[in-house]
Amino acid sequence: MPTLKVNGTEKEYAEDEFPNTIANLIAEMEMDAKAVVAEVNGEIVTRDLFETWYLKDGMEVELVQFVGGG
Amino acid sequence: MSTSPLVIAGKEFSSRLFVGTGKFSSPAVMKDAIEASGTQMVTVALRRVDISNPGDDMLSVIDRNKYQLLPNTSGARDAQEAVRVAKLARAASGIEWVKLEITPDPYYLLPDPVETLKAAEILVKDGFIVLPYINADPVLAKHLEEAGCATVMPLGSPIGSNQGIRTRANIEIIIEQAKVPVVVDAGLGLPSHASEAMEMGADAVLVNTALAVAADPAGISRAFKLGVEAGRLAYESGPGKTSTRADASSPLTGFLRDS
Numbered sequence: 001m002p003t004l005k006v007n008g009t010e011k012e013y014a015e016d017e018f019p020n021t022i023a024n025l026i027a028e029m030e031m032d033a034k035a036v037v038a039e040v041n042g043e044i045v046t047r048d049l050f051e052t053w054y055l056k057d058g059m060e061v062e063l064v065q066f067v068g069g070g
Numbered sequence: 071m072s073t074s075p076l077v078i079a080g081k082e083f084s085s086r087l088f089v090g091t092g093k094f095s096s097p098a099v100m101k102d103a104i105e106a107s108g109t110q111m112v113t114v115a116l117r118r119v120d121i122s123n124p125g126d127d128m129l130s131v132i133d134r135n136k137y138q139l140l141p142n143t144s145g146a147r148d149a150q151e152a153v154r155v156a157k158l159a160r161a162a163s164g165i166e167w168v169k170l171e172i173t174p175d176p177y178y179l180l181p182d183p184v185e186t187l188k189a190a191e192i193l194v195k196d197g198f199i200v201l202p203y204i205n206a207d208p209v210l211a212k213h214l215e216e217a218g219c220a221t222v223m224p225l226g227s228p229i230g231s232n233q234g235i236r237t238r239a240n241i242e243i244i245i246e247q248a249k250v251p252v253v254v255d256a257g258l259g260l261p262s263h264a265s266e267a268m269e270m271g272a273d274a275v276l277v278n279t280a281l282a283v284a285a286d287p288a289g290i291s292r293a294f295k296l297g298v299e300a301g302r303l304a305y306e307s308g309p310g311k312t313s314t315r316a317d318a319s320s321p322l323t324g325f326l327r328d329s
Contacts, residue, residue, distance in 0.1 A: 006119045009194065031119060035130075037162035044161045062118060064158055069115025070090025070143050070229065070256075070278030 002057035018057070023050040035065045064069065073302045076273050077317045078251055079167075079199045079220040081138065085110045086268065087298045088140070088253065090278025093230075094287060097131040103281050104137070107140035107291035111138045113169055113276065115145070116159045130270040140201065148182070156193055168193060169223070170202040179229045184211045187217065194218035203255055206237035211252075222248060223276065225256040226267065230279040232259025235266055245271045261290075261297025268301025269309070 002018045004011050004037040006025070022045060026033045038045040038053075039062040045053050055061070076083040089109040094100035100286035104112060106224040112132060123188040132139065141159035146152035149172065150249050156168045170193065176208050181203050187210065199220045204210055206224035214222055224241050234257060235241065245252050251273035258264050264275045277294055 007121050009121060029119075029121060030328060036119060037158055039158060046161045063121075064116050064162065065119050066114045066141065066162065067117045068091035068094060068157075069142055070092045070114055070276070 004058075005048065005060040007062055018055075020054055021051055022053050022055065022061070026050065026063070028051060029063075031063065036063050037065070038063050073306050076251060078201075078217050083110045083138075083274070085298075085304055086274040087264070087295055088113065088255075088276040089281065089291070090276060091132070093282035095282075097257055099189055099287055100282075101131045103287040103291040104132070106288040106295070107281065108295045109137065111140055111279070113140045113142050116155055116162065117145070124137070131306070138167065139159070139163060139165050140167050140169050141165060142203075143171050143189075144173070146189075147173050147174040147183040147185075148172060149192065152153050152185070152189040153192050153196075156189075156198060157196075158233055160198070163246075166197060167199045167220075168201065169202050169221075177201060178292070181205055183207060186210075187213055190214050190217045190219055201253065206240035206244060208240060208243040211248060216252050219250060221251045221253050223253040223255040226254050226263065227257030228254045231257050233257050234259055234263035235270075238270070241267070241272070242270060261293045264294050265297040265301035265304075268298055269304050271305050274298075275301075 001012050019028050022038050026036060033047060033050060042062055076086050085108045087107055087109050088111040089104055089107050089114045094111055113126050128177060132281055143152040143155040146155050152170060152172050152196045160166060171188060174182050186202050186204060190200050190202050194217055201221045201223055202219050203223045218238040226235040226237060226243055253274045253276055254272045255269040255276040258275055258277050259280045268274050275298060281287050281291050
């Protein structure tokens with residue numbers, strides 16, 4: 001079964017449920033895409049590319065957002 | 071009352087109080103505190119989304135037309151991590167400003183001077199406007215200025231400690247020598263601490279914990295605003311010198327006595 005490592009956590013998907021794009025991944029996780037930026041295998045992916053950036057089995061994805069900080 | 075504006079990287083700020091957004095009990099409390107502080111610059115941090123609980127977007131309550139956002143690199147333990155966070159923050163926000171913060175030591179959160187200088191050089195070359203958080207080291211401050219940093223931000227005392235300015239002698243040297251604005255960051259616990267920094271000639275102060283943990287964050291934020299304004303006005307007014315001996319404020323002639 002295909003996997004993704006999302007924010008350090010290994011996720012396994014059924015063949016037909018694999019999120020093919022970052023947009024799909026974010027939607028599946030019920031996040032607000034406007035607030036998020038992604039890094040896939042160490043490369044930054046900005047919001048405008050979420051729909052067209054294709055994910056493949058075994059990729060490492062980091063999804064980050066702003067939080068309060070000093 | 072109006073004091074001279076602060077200019078950082080060509081941008082003018084009428085408020086000399088920068089506010090951090092951590093540790094507030096809710097976004098609404100934070101928003102009220104930010105408004106009461108009169109600030110025009112607020113810091114934010116970048117973190118992994120909690121996959122099990124994505125939560126609210128912090129930025130949604132902060133009006134980006136009103137406030138300059140200053141993403142920080144908190145959590146970074148070396149230059150490489152800081153550069154990575156800065157680039158992600160720029161991609162997330164489109165903002166090139168960054169508060170460079172590298173704190174490998176978890177107990178005192180003291181900034182690493184070697185890694186900070188290394189990261190500053192990389193980020194400046196990459197087009198960032200870099201505001202480095204540093205220990206109150208005048209030599210390091212000069213190196214960072216020469217590397218092209220937009221400010222230097224020496225600490226008063228450890229982050230969140232509310233101890234006030236324990237590095238006074240070194241901050242005085244930094245202020246005397248700096249050609250970029252000096253922002254006293256970290257450890258300021260009371261408006262009098264902020265006022266002290268401004269009276270010393272600091273260009274601005276950055277406060278977070280003192281505002282966020284107070285019983286009335288909006289109340290103390292306004293108090294800090296007044297403290298900063300009072301200190302700056304005093305500095306610009308050229309206060310009198312101190313002396314060890316008394317210097318009478320009433321006339322020394324015409325006393326009601328003989329000879």
